[in-house]
Amino acid sequence: MDGTLVDTEGLWWEAVEQVAGRPLTDADRPDVLGRAVEHTAAWLAAATGADSGELAAELHREFADRVRAGVVPRPGALDLLTALADDGVPTALVTASPRAVADTVVAALTALGAPGFTVTVTADDTATTKPEPEPYLAACAALGVEPARCVAVEDTPTGVASAEAAGCAVLAVPSVTPIAQGPGRTVRESLIGVTPALLTDLTGSQLTVMSWNLWLGGGLVEDFRAKQLAVLRSCGADVVGFQETGQLATQELAAALGWHHHAAGENLGILSRHPIVARLGDPEVGFYGAAGVRIRIDETGREVDVWTAHLHYTPYGPYESAFDGLPADELIAHEEIRLAQMRDTLARIAKEAEEDRSVVLVGDFNAPSHLDWPDVPWPVTKAAEAAGLRDSYREAHPDPAASPGHTWSPIHPVHPEEGPHAGAPEPQDRIDFILHNAHGLRTLASRTLVTGTPSPWPDFAANEWPSDHAAVVTTFAL
DSSP, rough: BBBBSSHHHHHHHHHHHHHHHOOOOOGGGGHHOOOOOHHHHHHHHHHHHHOOOHHHHHHHHHHHHHTTTOOOBBBTTHHHHHHHTTTTTOOOOOOOHHHHHHHHHHHHHTTTTOOOOEEEEEESSSSSSSSSSSSHHHHHHHHOGGGGGOOEEEEHHHHHHHHHHHEEEEEOOOSSSOOOBTTTEOOOOSSOOOHHHHHHHOOSSEEEEEEEOOOOOGSSSTTTHHHHHHHHSSSSSSSEEEEEEETHHHHHHHHHHHHHEEETTTTTEESSSSSSSEEEETTOOSSEEEEEEOOOOOOTOEEEEEEEEEOOOOSSSHHHHTOOOOOOOHOOOTTTTHHHHHHHHHHHHHHOOOOTTEEEEEEESSSSOOOTOOOOOOOOHHHHTTTHHHHHHHHHOOOOTTOOOOOTTTOOOOOOSSTTTSSOOOOOOOOOEEEESSSOOOOEEEEEEEEEEOTTTTTTTTTTSSSSEEEEEEEEEE
């Protein structure tokens, strides 16, 4: 907002100088520009010994007085907002400023003829603000759009960091602090000449893939089919690989959505917005195994193979580690069944794939990743990596400590099974994956997905989220 849509960075700079009682210098920029009022107030408090709450209130007052005196739109900003409104493109204002300041600026813009915003997210609306991704994730969720399908227009490194961490494409128009070019980022001197079509081009050609274990078809949760459909309609996925379909889920969901589908055996299924031009693997696959489809992305004839796999659940490595204290070599030795299933899956994929074919493998592997456990080289994911498949979630979130990505289990905080470990903390782990071979695919963003706040076992029947696994959603650039 400040410095992006309206030329308020100078007003904010003046307000901070007034409260600080001294001229600001370049060294002050990181704590002044693109920061929440509370951050700047705390910074001033540390330097002056004054109360940060009183400083924040004074900063609010000084800045708001300057905004009310008149704001100047950034070059091209009003034209772009009007063009987006004329094209019916929803917009969100995402700002580190508090609600009162944002409302003042929006009122000033409206008085100048700017259309309103579909969604407004301020520092008052999220637990964290820029440079954390939460504000942009909240805006995307409110718009019902995947972050990778959105373009964030930002003017500060702090704002750029927030948008990119959320998975948005970024158009950077620096106001005071320079911003370098980067992957998924376009830098321009101004918004003059920026059109809705140009913003669309910045997102590029994309494919959003989802992996979802439906938990025995979903029937343990009330109104499960309606809840499944609500998730599929809002998550932005183009292709969905299912496990535990309960035989009927794939067909019924496809009919309700009007999508293409492939149901394999009693457990696996794939939905696709794009036409399915071939069915891959064994259509009579059992409860465990893999099945795939070849989808045609666009009129150019580009095709992608998408496979879904479900591997055996026992013996379960995280239990053997947490409850039985088995060392790494024994944990690895107990992965023989799943490793054989993964090798069979990889052989089927290799048999079907042509040279340079884009391949995506999703699934519930019932095994952790060697990328998450520094002391256990889990062989199932190691085998996939050796076959040339990359883990999209870890590409997007390289640090497992900062972003564990747990998918098991949103409804099991404690161990649900009877026996000596009943009631013990349930090992939380990432056992659901979206892998790809990087042939014409580049990970833009990846996240786990759970809607609502699921009640834990056994009081799960009314949950909004109709599964015992979190889903994984990855957006690829094509």
